Structures are given as structure tokens and as C-alpha cells.
Amino acid sequence: MPTEKPRYTIIVDNDLLKQIDDFRFENRFPSRSAATLELIRLGIEQLRREQKEQK
Incomplete structure (x- = not known):
């Protein structure tokens, strides 16, 4: 069953892949895709932690 979630494409170099x-x-x-989503989630969480520390 197709997903209703939005999709987008990214291009990475061989090292990042x-x-x-x-x-x-x-x-x-x-x-x-699952690994990339987790890396994005982890990155966003880290950015939020860093922003809180700066305040």
C-alpha cells in the first residue's frame, strides 16, 4: 500500500552514502530510508540540545 507521507529525493556523494x-x-x-530518517532525527535532536545550551 502506498504511503500518504510526503517524499523527496536527496543526492549524496559516495563517501556520505x-x-x-x-x-x-x-x-x-x-x-x-529508515537509517537516513534516524540520522535526520538524531541531528535535529542534537541541534535542539545545542540551541538550548546557548540560551
Whole structure:
């Protein structure tokens, strides 16, 4: 069943793709998309923590 969630495409270089794949396999994510979503989530959380520390 197709998802109703928005989609978009990103382009990465080979080094970043390898890092994403390494993260994926080390953490047993089922897909690159799932691993990428987790990396984005983690990055946003880190940015929010840093912003709170600056205040």
C-alpha cells in the first residue's frame, strides 16, 4: 500500500552514502530510508540540545 507521507529525493556523494550504509548495517535498519530518517532525527535532536545550551 502506498504511503500518504510526503517524499523527496536527496543526492549524496559516495563517501556520505557509505557512512549512511555503515550506520544502517551497524544498527540493523531495514532500509537506507529508515537509517537516513534516524540520522535526520538524531541531528535535529542534537541541534535542539545545542540551541538550548546557548540560551
